[in-house]
Amino acid sequence: METATSSVIFITEAALAKLSATAQAESVNLEETFLRISVVPGGCSGLTYDLGWDTQASDPDTRLERGPFTVVIDPRSAVYLTGTTLDFSDGLEGKGFHFNNPQAVRNCACGESFDCNVQHTLERPCSDGPSERLFAPFKGHEVTF
DSSP: OOOTTTTSEEEOHHHHHHHHHHHHHTTOOTTTOEEEEEEEEOSTTSEEEEEEEESOOOTTSEEEEETTEEEEEOHHHHHHHTTEEEEEEOSSSSOEEEEEOTTEEEEOTTSSOEEEOOOOSSOOOOOSSOOOOOSEEOSSOOEEO
16 A cells, blocks of 8 residues: 655665565565564664564554565654665675665764654654664664665
8 A cells, every 4th residue: 555655765676675585584474564664762873773574553654565565664753764765785885774864964983873853743752761672673684874
């Protein structure tokens, strides 16, 4: 189901190929499982990306069809992800999934977190502690920016 916010995130062919290989290796049933992409509190810059499998979606979630995947994004994360591209690289410099977010105004030196000047009506996540992971992350794959 494509929504009006279909430009929230773009996924490159390289990322789709790696996501497909990961789903197959982890025996993920794509008819019952969503690819969840979210922004959570964390890291020295305040925000970090989370990418993994989920079997539950709620009404306010944005749902996008990308290749064989139904991508779900919660409303707060959608604000931070608008215009972002998810890519995958297996080269010597930065192997893993990479988020290219045009809204990011600062990345930490280690590349694990980011910050942006998003102004919206939803409460911004605080960075007062570890975030609760609500879904299963990929096994053995780094997510970088």
